Amino acid sequence: MTASRRRFLRFGAAAAAGAALPLCVSAQGRPVLRAGDQKGGLRALLESAGELKGLAYDIQWTEFPAAAPLAEALNAGAVDSGPIGDAPAIFALAAGTPIKIIGANRSDPFGTAVLVRANSPLRTAADLRGRNIGTNRGSIGHFVALKALESAGLKPEDASLRFLPPADAKLALVNGSIDAWATWEPYTALAETSGHARVLVSGRGLWSGLSYLAATDSALAARRELLGDFLQRVVRAQVWSYQHVDSFSAALARIIGIPPEAARLQFERRRTQWRNIDAQVIAEQQRTADFYLKAGLLKQRLDVRTTFDTRFPLPA
Known part of the structure; x- marks a missing residue:
């Protein structure tokens, strides 16, 4: 068990114990929304755009x-909401995590990719046969690794995950313990700009680029208005960010603690756009589940239609 895993389990146990008490009101009597985040990206976006005011x-x-680990926190009731990719959402829902998807966005999937060392002899997806690929189980990196193998006519068992x-x-990639790493932004941009790695197979043509904002069933029951306001702020902040690329990229680097060149690269090429949940989004999510x-x-087919809450329309 990794140190980060042990730290999360300690956090999860404490949070689960605390979840028995209502954490919906602050000491000042204000409602509280417990927001999960990945690598500080959502908080940086809202803070930079002034949407936390x-x-x-x-x-x-x-x-x-x-x-x-974010999905585990949602399952434990330790957070009310958080950003999650389409593939991890499927694993969480299939495991019975009591969440719904309330918002959807689409990004250019290039940065969700299979990376290799800069001097690696691997050149195509077919070269992954017999190789060790590191990734998070159930992540969008895991999904792209499997799709990359499939694109080369290979089966999952043709490589070692x-x-x-x-x-x-x-x-592990840097020291040669694995041959490839299937990951996502900002890790892809960090690896590229450091000179340690290059993209072997990008996610274009393999992954939908869909990611979501998920919320727990209990939060939806108790904090629906807060969640709706939070989502609206996220959408407005995303629009603002692409109108202020220079200032946001600099703020992103500072807030999440990565080099400015990596922050700008991953931000610019993602071109994230929030969109309403519609039949097309649901159909693409079903294809990923299938x-x-x-x-x-997955042990059995997941009907994804019931996992979406479409009562959160986005601003025009």
Whole structure:
């Protein structure tokens, strides 16, 4: 068990115990929304755009390195809401995590990719045969790794998947313990700009680029108005960010603690746009779920229609 995993389990146990008490009101009597985040990206976005001003509630932030521990926190009731990719959402829902998807966005999937060392002899997806690939189980990196193998006519068992959190996978790639690392932004941009790695297979043509804002069933029952306001602020902040690329990229680097060149690269090429949940989004999510079933990673078919809450329309 990794150190980060042990730390999360300690946090989860404490938070689960605290969840028995209502954490919906601050000491000042204001409502509280417990927001999970990945690598500080959502908080940086809202802070930079000024969307954390004028709140009628307080936000209690908890940061996670990836979607899997965030999904565990949602399942434990330790956070009310958080950003999660389409593939991790499927694993969470299939495991019975009591959440709904309330908002959807689409990004250019290039940065969700299979990376290799800069001097690696691997050149195509076919070269992954017999190789060790590090990734988070159930992550969008895991999904892209499987799709990359499929694109080369390979089966999952034709490569060896090693399930590692991002920090461990990065180290394993650098020291040669694994041959490839299937990951996502900002880790892809960090690896590229450091000179340690290059993209072997990008997510374009393999992954939908869909990610979501998820909320627990209990939060939806008790804090629906807060969640609706929070989502609206996220959408407005995203629009603002692409109108202020220079200032936001600099703020992003400072807030999440990565080099400015990596922050700008991952931000600019993602071109994230929030969109209303519609039949197309639901159909694409169903295809992802069906792919995991085909790959043997789900025990039974998941009907994703019931996992979306469409009562959160976005601003025009």
